[in-house]
Each structure stands twice: as structure tokens, then as C-alpha cells.
Amino acid sequence: MKKISIVLLCTLLLLTSCIPNRNDDEVLQNDETETKTSIVPSHRLSEEEYRIVLPYETSKARGVIVNQVANRVDIYEMEEGLRRHSKEVFNPDELYFQEGQYLTEDMVFDMITEMNPKIDRDKTEDMDLEEAADVFRDNPRYLSHILEQNYLKPGEDNVVELAGVSIGIALKSVYRFQPQIGSPYFEEEIPFQEMMEQGKEIAQKVLEQLRSIEGLTNVPLFIALYREESQASPVPGNYVAKTLVPAGDFSIKDWESINEEYVLFPSDEGKEKYLEDHEIITSFGSEIASFFPNYVGVVGEGFYIDEELQTLTIEIPIEFNGSAEIVGFTQYVYGLIQDMFPNYYDLEVRVTSSEKIESLLTRDAGEDEVNVHILH
Structure with missing residues (x-):
């Protein structure tokens, strides 16, 4: 603990020193509407970690993940795992990390609603329980959450610019549903291959919506599919596939499998x-x-x-x-x-x-x- 405390203290003391290859550690962050003075620490806790722009800005959609992903270990791993995989395409030596600033809570909730099947609950309330359950079984909600992370680069005149965006797409391994108000909950496992097929289709739709957002049309987009564990699992799920979409591209060409697990x-x-x-x-x-x-x-x-x-x-x-x-x-x-x-x-x-x-x-x-x- 003493080592960590010393490192943190040194980092804070060195905030006024130079960042590599720059004259000072103050950068001007241009957010399209106003220019704000921010600080990038000149030292990292380790060579593998990104430097983070200060003052720290939380995601514009920060509250969604807690609402949509039931298992807290999945929440942690989805965020940490996406940053870990992002290092393969967005170099921590050159870029700074920032939580997502483009997707808002309303945008993410709308995308989740649009990209999952629609069920008329007025009709299922009039059915017997098993018949209503069959309707839900035939129309599983695959998509839980869309996580955004931003990676920034120093530009001219000490202004940081968006270098790339990482997107994590959370997909269910177990579909938990309540067919009728007050009825018991049901659980259905979603086969891996079925989840993958649906996840890739969802990813293409997410890509198209991202490209329509001002500022995201012409930047690289790293997209990864995350398979959640069940709600009560003591260990998290894991990322199962990833792809890098070059700047300006509007379609996903291919996917790379990820073989990892807890x-x-x-x-x-x-x-x-x-x-x-x-x-x-x-x-x-x-x-x-x-x-x-x-x-x-x-x-x-x-x-x-x-x-x-x-x-x-x-x-x-x-x-x-x-x-x-x-x-x-x-x-x-x-x-x-x-x-x-x-x-x-x-x-x-x-x-x-x-x-x-x-x-x-x-x-x-x-x-x-x-x-x-x-x-x-």
C-alpha cells in the first residue's frame, strides 16, 4: 500500500511538469461549443495504462449500465475488458483515455429498445401464462447495453482531438423475463452461436447509428461483443469477438474471435x-x-x-x-x-x-x- 500511495502522490505533484514531447501538461480540450483547460498527468501508474484527462468527465450515458446489466462483476469486466482490448488498436503511449462523451443516456436506451424485439404486453396479459411465456421465449432480448470509450490524441496548439472510439456491446447468455405482471420469472439460456449471429447484426446497426453522430463519421471505431454471465454468477462473462472499423467506413468487414474466460x-x-x-x-x-x-x-x-x-x-x-x-x-x-x-x-x-x-x-x-x- 505504501508503494501505491507514494506513486499516487508523486503523480499529483508532477501534474505541473512536462508530458512527453510537449512543453507543459496543460491541454485545451475542444468540445465543439467551448474550450476548456484540462490537465494530463505526465506519469502513469504503469506503462500499460492510459493517461487520463483531468478533470475527469464521466460518461454521458453513465447510469445506463447499472440499469441494464444485472451482475456487478459483469459491469466491472465490461468496462475494464474493453479498455484492455482497446490497447491493441489505440496505443496507451500516445493516446489519452476518456469515458464516452457522444452517446447520451437517452440515445443508449433508445438503441436498446429499437434493437430488441417488440412484445405487445397488452396481448400477453390476456393469454394464459404458458402461452405468454412462449411469446417471450420466441422473442428474446439479446442486447443489454452499449458502452462507449473515447481515446484522445494531442493536436496542434495544445488541443486534444478524438483519435478513436471503442464500443462494447453487452449480449445476454441467459434471457430472464416475466411474461405477465405478478407472474414468476422465467430463464432461458441463449446458445452461444445464436448470440453471436444476433450480436453481429446488432453491431452493424450500432455502427450505422454512430456514423450519423457529428464527430464520429470519420474516426476509427473498435467494436467488441461481450457475453454476459447469468445474474447470480460469482465470476463475470467475457468478450468473445472484436473488429476495427477504419475511419469513414460504414460496414463491418470481418470479426476476430476472442478466446478468454473467467x-x-x-x-x-x-x-x-x-x-x-x-x-x-x-x-x-x-x-x-x-x-x-x-x-x-x-x-x-x-x-x-x-x-x-x-x-x-x-x-x-x-x-x-x-x-x-x-x-x-x-x-x-x-x-x-x-x-x-x-x-x-x-x-x-x-x-x-x-x-x-x-x-x-x-x-x-x-x-x-x-x-x-x-x-x-
Whole structure:
């Protein structure tokens, strides 16, 4: 925690220093109607991260995602995952990040309504329940949300310009519906291929609407399809396909598949797909249980790209009787990490009580040393 605090403090202190290849860190952001003075920090927390224009401006459609995407882990991953994939086309060394400023709440809600099937609820209310349910089953709502992110470049006279836009399109894997007022909710799984076909059609319609917006006609558009998980899933869904539409183009030429996923450990899926990782995490939990009676189990989340583990996050919920026990437990976990977990992926282990995170252990891929933070 001390390292992070120092870096953040340094970043704030250096806001008045030079950004690379520029005379100062003030830029003028032209939003078509007025010119505003903004600041771009000259340093980043890491080389992989975008610098962000300050003061920070939230998305014009900020409230929509919470209304449309039911699972909070999907909300987080949809936003973070889109920024991660955007780095492949919008260089963090050269561009600045800003939340979407073109699509408003009303525009996004209107697009979601227009691009999903229409159901006459007055008619379904007069049907028997199963007949009404069949109408909904035959007309699933595939589209949940449209997320916009902007990427800016420094232009002449210290004015930042729009360099490109990323669009995430959230698609349902499970269609949850209530056929009649007061009736039970029904759930129907949406097959992956069906979702993909519908998602690509929706993406083309989204592209056409974006091109009609002033300022977006002649910029590159990166579009990615996101498959949501079910509403109660402890792990998020993932992006499944992406495409880059060159500036000025009005049609999508081709799609590139994305092979990534989040997997819960321990779970039947984790055991079936990634047995070695499942066994390491299970053994890790067993070692802890043999020495600490208040331990109730570990919960792990693995992030895989092309079936290779990239990041493993583990939470250990446990109750402590005092600060010395926290230190002792953390020391023990530190030793287990060194002995049991390979270092080819990023690892984060959080030790939690009912009230807070008690300690945090992290190790970056390729490193041998585990960083330990005891938070009290």
C-alpha cells in the first residue's frame, strides 16, 4: 500500500511538469461549443495504462449500465475488458483515455429498445401464462447495453482531438423475463452461436447509428461483443469477438474471435477444464485448514486467455482473535505461495475478515518475490 500511495502522490505533484514531447501538461480540450483547460498527468501508474484527462468527465450515458446489466462483476469486466482490448488498436503511449462523451443516456436506451424485439404486453396479459411465456421465449432480448470509450490524441496548439472510439456491446447468455405482471420469472439460456449471429447484426446497426453522430463519421471505431454471465454468477462473462472499423467506413468487414474466460475455483468447471490449477488451489486450502480452525475455505477466480492462466485471484475469508494472529497467518500464507504456486501468471491473495481486508499478498508474473501488505 505504501508503494501505491507514494506513486499516487508523486503523480499529483508532477501534474505541473512536462508530458512527453510537449512543453507543459496543460491541454485545451475542444468540445465543439467551448474550450476548456484540462490537465494530463505526465506519469502513469504503469506503462500499460492510459493517461487520463483531468478533470475527469464521466460518461454521458453513465447510469445506463447499472440499469441494464444485472451482475456487478459483469459491469466491472465490461468496462475494464474493453479498455484492455482497446490497447491493441489505440496505443496507451500516445493516446489519452476518456469515458464516452457522444452517446447520451437517452440515445443508449433508445438503441436498446429499437434493437430488441417488440412484445405487445397488452396481448400477453390476456393469454394464459404458458402461452405468454412462449411469446417471450420466441422473442428474446439479446442486447443489454452499449458502452462507449473515447481515446484522445494531442493536436496542434495544445488541443486534444478524438483519435478513436471503442464500443462494447453487452449480449445476454441467459434471457430472464416475466411474461405477465405478478407472474414468476422465467430463464432461458441463449446458445452461444445464436448470440453471436444476433450480436453481429446488432453491431452493424450500432455502427450505422454512430456514423450519423457529428464527430464520429470519420474516426476509427473498435467494436467488441461481450457475453454476459447469468445474474447470480460469482465470476463475470467475457468478450468473445472484436473488429476495427477504419475511419469513414460504414460496414463491418470481418470479426476476430476472442478466446478468454473467467473460471471459479473450486468448481466442477474448473476441475474439468483446468485440473492442475484446481488441484493447486484445493491443496492450498487444505494446508490452511490443517493449522487454522477458523478457516472456512478459499474462493479463487482465474482469468484465462487461449486457455493459459493470466491472473489468479484468491480470497481467504477467516476470523481472527488479534493482530498477532493476522501477522502469523499472513506469514504462513506467504510461505505456501512461495512453495505451491508457479510464477508465470499474476497472483493476488486477499485475506479477509467479516469487516475488511486484513492482508494482501501479490506477485507479478515472472517475479519470485511476493509483496505483502498487512492492513491494520
